[in-house]
Amino acid sequence: MKKNSLIIFLMGPTNVGKTLLAIELCKKIPFDIISVDSAMIYKNMNIGTSKPSKKKLKKIPHYLINIIKPTEYYSVSKFIKDVKKRINKTIKKKKIPLLVGGSMLYYKLLLENNDLLPNKNFKIRNYINYLSYNIGCDKLYKYLCYIDPVHSKLIHPNDKKRIIRLIEIFLISNKNMTYYKSIKYKKLPYKIYQFALIPCLKELLYNSIIIRFKKMLELGLEKEAYKIFKNPNFNKNLPSSKCIGYNQLYSYFMKKITYEEMIFKSIYATRKLIKKQFFYLKNWKYKINYIYNLNIEKNIKIIKKKIKKYI
Structure with missing residues (x-):
């Protein structure tokens, strides 16, 4: 190159x-x-x-x-x-x-x-989707706020798609979006x-x-x-x-x-x-x-x- x-x-x-x-x-x-x-x-x-x-x-x-x-x-x-x-x-x-x-x-x-973001893991994603139907998007959002208190402020509580992806990233890599955003x-x-x-x-x-x-x-x-x-x-x-x-x-x-x-x-x-x-x-x-x-x-x-x- x-x-x-x-x-x-x-x-x-x-x-x-x-x-x-x-x-x-x-x-x-x-x-x-x-x-x-x-x-x-x-x-x-x-x-x-x-x-x-x-x-x-x-x-x-x-x-x-x-x-x-x-x-x-x-x-x-x-x-x-x-x-x-x-x-x-x-x-x-x-x-x-x-x-x-x-x-x-x-x-x-x-x-x-x-x-560097991890690729999708559809077993994990399907599980989070299952949870969203059973416990509701509002509880998923509360969990996102717990695992990523900084980046979650940028996400609307009803933005189910992004909430699921951000939780998925954390469960796959044990790192939140705030971490990935901080990388230079x-x-x-x-x-x-x-x-x-x-x-x-x-x-x-x-x-x-x-x-x-x-x-x-x-x-x-x-x-x-x-x-x-x-x-x-x-x-x-x-x-x-x-x-x-x-x-x-x-x-x-x-x-x-x-x-x-x-x-x-x-x-x-x-x-x-x-x-x-x-x-x-x-x-x-x-x-x-x-x-x-x-x-x-x-x-x-x-x-x-x-x-x-x-x-």
Whole structure:
């Protein structure tokens, strides 16, 4: 690994045009696209994750896409390890890693070089889940406050998912999140340029996700999700089942909600995700170069100008 090799981040909210810009960039600059998307990792979840077509992927490969089955588990720490391996392979090929996606937590932990958190242990997790149903989330939160009085103050008492994960980390490693946060990680040995592709008007982006989701349904999202739902190894607690669109369709298949409610909840969840992505960008402590999603050629010129001494 060459010290101070260049890496590019192309971040931004869902449906803003990151993938399209990345593909066009690859035609002009020797980039390798590395996906930073927590949903695109799953095989056979293509329509609902807006993956590029097989034809496009064959022409311009995207790494860390289609790497596990929807019935398998994948942790953030595993992603950090995998993406670092892929970065090094790209650099050895004398190409530039272009990390593209909207999973902001992945970028954050990568910048912190934080891959020490233990992988998920599903026997322990299932046991904590069992306890949550029997004794309630409030008692789990009290236990979290006992084992981690500092970090627990940052967690909402009703945030069951995070409470379970934090207790799981402690039971696996006998160390709490406050300990992991206190570790001084080594900085990544790269020159990193961070770009965020953003819309000129947020409302246009919010309106576009309605059209986007209805188009997904027209393309066969319901059929795609039902095939996964009918897999004998499927269960609602799998991380893949939390992906937007699929999660709501699974509730529809289980007759918990109507078809119209499924559409509404999917669009609402996407809006909520976009707001969260904007929140991350607004509070990002690293330098970001903001570019607007108006003109691809103009954006290519901006990026080329920033990194010209490396290409």
